[in-house]
Amino acid sequence: MAQPKEIFVRLDRCMGCHSCELACAVEHSQSKSLYSAISEKPTPQSRVYVEWVPPDNRLPVLCRHCEDAPCMHACICGAISRTEEGVVMTNADKCIGCWTCVMVCPYGVIGRHLQEHKAYRCDRCPDLEIPACVNSCPTKALVYRTVDEFSKDVRRVASREMLSGEGG
Amino acid sequence: MANNERRYVIIGASAAGMAAAEAIRQSDSTGFITVLSEEPVQPYFRPMIPFLISGKKSVADMTLVGQGPYSGTGIDVRLNSKAEAIDTKNQTVTVQGGDLVLYDRLLIATGSRPYIPPEIEGTEAAGVFALRTLTDALAAADCAAQADHVVMLGGGLLNLKAAFALLERGLDVTLVVYSPEVLSQLMEPDDAVLIRDALNKAGLKIMTDCSATHILSQAGGVNGVLLNSGQEMFCQMVCIGKGVFPNVNFLEQSDVQVDQGVVVDRFTACNAANVFAAGDVAVTFDPITSDRIVTGLWTNAVEMGRCAGYNMAGRTTEYTGTFGILNATQVADEPFVSMGIVHTSGTDYETHVFSTRNTYRKLVFSEDGERLVGAVFVGDISHAGLYRYVMREKMDVAKIKPFIIKHTLHYGHLLLP
Ligand SMILES: Cc1cc2nc3c(=O)[nH]c(=O)nc-3n(C[C@H](O)[C@H](O)[C@H](O)COP(=O)(O)OP(=O)(O)OC[C@H]3O[C@@H](n4cnc5c(N)ncnc54)[C@H](O)[C@@H]3O)c2cc1C
Secondary structure, eight states, X not given: OOOOOEEEEOTTTOOOOOHHHHHHHHHTSSSOSHHHHTTOSSOOOOSOEEEEEXXXXXXXXXXXXXXXXXXXXXXXXXXXXXXXXXXXXXOTTTOOOXXXXXXXXXXXXXXXXXXXXXXXXXXXXXXXXSOHHHHHOTTOOEEEEOHHHHHHHHHHHHHHHHHHHHHO | OOGGGOEEEEEOOSHHHHXXXXXXXXXXXXXXXXXXXXXXXXXXXXXXXXXXXXXXXXGGGGBOTTSTTOOOTTEEEETTOOEEEEETTXXXXXXXXXXXXXXXXXXEOOOEEEOOOTTSBTTTSTTXXXXXXXXXXXXXXXXXXXXXXXXXXXXXXXXXXXXXXXXXXXXXXXXXXXXSSTTTTTSOGGGGHHHHHHHHHTTOEEEOSOOEEEEEEETTEEEEEEETTSOEEEOSEEEEOOOEEEOOGGGTTSOOOEESEEEOOTTSBOSSTTEEEOGGGEEEEOTTTXXXXXXXXXXXXXXXXXXXXXXXXXXXXXXXXXXXXEEEEEETTEEEXXXXXXXXXXXXXXXEEEEOSSOEEEEEEOTTSSSEEEEEEESOOTTHHHHHHHHHTTOOOTTTHHHHHHTOOOHHHHHOO
């Protein structure tokens, strides 16, 4: 099987504009349009969180779909499983809202939908070619790549920075 | 014996046993995996059985195999197969009925069963339940269909879940609690105020600081409970939730070391060769206090079971222990998480408490204030897993302490220095 793509964060790029949060919430609304999504019930929720680290770092945080997903193993009702594409998915129909997953996620990226009494998290936008958050990011802080592609990218950037460092 | 025909035998087909079976299968694609279960039904998610009482879910909704990480591939589960004895010299298990099962690697994952306090008289009457198995829950549901008033003995989480299931069926439910407040194992009375309010509002009647001495019955079954105060309450059903104890009886004649539960080393191995143990039946340890503990946690049973499975298949894996308290749930629309050291009265832990009208939190730090050792969140439990991580990794909290105390910690604080 080809290596699946994942959402990667380039820490140095996020400006904290929150575009990804908006795009995510809209993509996970019924209407998929910002104007109607605002008044929908249950209220559409973003699954990506732009956090601020003082003094001036910002970063989007979202489900890593961990290889050894603690949430999946801890779930007391079998609602969390991994798809063939490697996406760790919460089945809302099965979720009983016991929040065990929230208690064990070391990234803090599992949300609680209070109106629906269900846990939710990034599903990598199964209906889209490129996840909504990635697509909306104006600075390309979020990228959608395979692990190999991403590490190649990182190496390329690093070597470029080294070069420019030497030159400057 | 070549690895490819290794015989793995697991006693107990629940969280620890089935998690181990999957882990073995992941590491050894050809060995034989046999899981012996005393129960007459296919493995299921035990914490879901209260939904059989409320009627909100069916037996099929709780099936374990085919859900979450449980594929069941190449795992032979034998129902109605109670292990009666094990012989660690000849490496055999005697199954009820006389069958002998040979093993190369054995896992004891027999869990625990409800503790029925012997000082309460009359507990064998029809209509008295201690909820542990799916069969118990179905019987309790039948009984509830005929009852108006249920008395629950014990104020722990399990009894609260059962109490809510019964309330949802429209029954009157009275909880008799020996401690001064509900959930005393998981938090201190002051921590439980919001939860208590929510329980009261939901219509649960709670009597604290009292206990039952007799369960009264006639030919037809239970008809009342006599309390230590002398008060008598009429009821048609009683549920006992007074804790659990490990299922180790069948090990009496064996040389497997038992001290409350089955004693294991850091790699989940018993003193007897090729024998492992995991889950509620095993003695584990708390990574913060290093205390040896016996737990009743699904999460731990799975984690320890997986670890045992890897070790049985030859992939050496260290088990890192579990907090004795590691509970998340929602009762009466009030979510809460309790983990680590939370009983702080009379201790020197550095404790920070903050409460509003609808949230409460308590963060407990080591005496020198450098490590987070416990947390209770009520109402708002967001990011609870990060706090667990900080506790478990024994992180130096100097830089993140204000965020912890304010409950604003996020992953960025841990990632970026
Ligand atoms: C109503 C309820 C709600 C709960 N809610 C939660 C929760 O929210 N969170 C949480 O973390 N935990 C919860 N728990 C606790 C959790 O279910 C247990 O900690 C967990 O099931 C332990 O798993 P285990 O595999 O160690 O043992 P068990 O689940 O006890 O399974 C052991 C199995 O072995 C079988 N067995 C015993 N002796 C033998 C023998 N001699 N031969 C063959 N088979 C044998 C038993 O019949 C049983 O099927 C709850 C429990 C209950 C009852």
